[in-house]
Amino acid sequence: MTSLPPPFLESGYRHHTYSRKQKSLGLLCSKFVSLYDRDDVESVSLDDAARRLGVERRRIYDIVNVLESVGVLARNAKNRYSWIGFSGIPKALFELKEEALKEMSGTDSPCVKVLEDEEDDRSSDQNGDFADYKLSPASMDAASSLCSAACRARSVTDKRREKSLGLLTQNFVKLFLTTDAEMVSLDEAARLLLGDGCDSSQMRNNNAAKVRRLYDIANVLSSINLLEKTQQLDTRKPALRWLGTKGKPRADNDVAVAITPSTKQRSKRAFGTDITNADYKRSKLNPPADKKPSKARLRTDDSKECNLMGQTQLQNSKGGYVFGPFQPDGVSKGSGDVEEKGGNKLQDWESLASSFRPQYHNQALSELFGHYMEAWKLWYVEVAQGSRKLQQPCKSVIN
């Protein structure tokens, strides 16, 4: 009753201008954010959100799932989330990265191919070693990707979790956090997000499904300005550019530390995600046919004061390699059972940094990581400390 079918809306039909854009996940997410990103908000009710935004609950789940993956929200209970805000992003990203690094350090893959896949599903995900970043272009490692079947014993529950939007989002983000590449073609991302390997079989259709999910993720992350939908400069192919890590482009000096948005707890618009009812939606350059998209769009993001910190733009051999595989399948609880978020995380950045560093074979990466640690530390400390009262969740998380 509350929902109106697409074609025909409420009052008459005066608005033949039905446009999907008006109901895009991204726009909805923007509304969602502006609705809750206030100092006095600390709890979010899905029911309330759905009602206030005038959409079906299903859509709220989509938004909330990805936002939670990047630390903007935290689940409390049924129908209940606590609003962390943008200040929670740095921490979340840091943890994601930490997790990603841990996973790829070859120590994983405890689960080899156990037995053949049962029923339908294909052996999803790949993982395996991360020895070198450059995996052979094609053919890759169809064989190695066979594994992962393992964890199936974990019952259906984990199985479902494996394909959740939230996990997909995390893996997607990890991809950007563990490499200096900032742009991935949609297609490539879709492939990496799951068991690529063999491109044969009827994975064609499967891939299409994944892409659909990728669009969902991209849309909400875009509205948060962590991501940007673009297209590869050469190939006009659609691609996604990560914005969550770069500082302002104009910083020549490698420094360009964080632009800590809220020195004071005041500015809740950490990420400058202000949505005006007007659709400020950037029109995607997309000129006629051969125009250079380059400067087409002006100040892409009105100086999102957000951005964690400046990072040197040492974009070296980006073109060469591909991202190593990470471990998608229900890893989280895979190995341990007691770990999870209980332990002592983010203890010493110092030690973490030093312990991680040696893992890089690539000098540039190593250096880059150093910057990451530095900047993150700064940012995190500042935000965590200064953040208004709603920092309680953070505090408790640490235990």
Next chain:
DNA sequence: CTATCCCGCCATATA
């Protein structure tokens, strides 16, 4: 035509 991706059915999870 292909790229996007909204919509909501219905399987699962949870209270």
Next chain:
DNA sequence: TATATGGCGGGATAG
């Protein structure tokens, strides 16, 4: 069981 979640992919719209 009822309700809450959220895969999943058909098929409509944008380009």
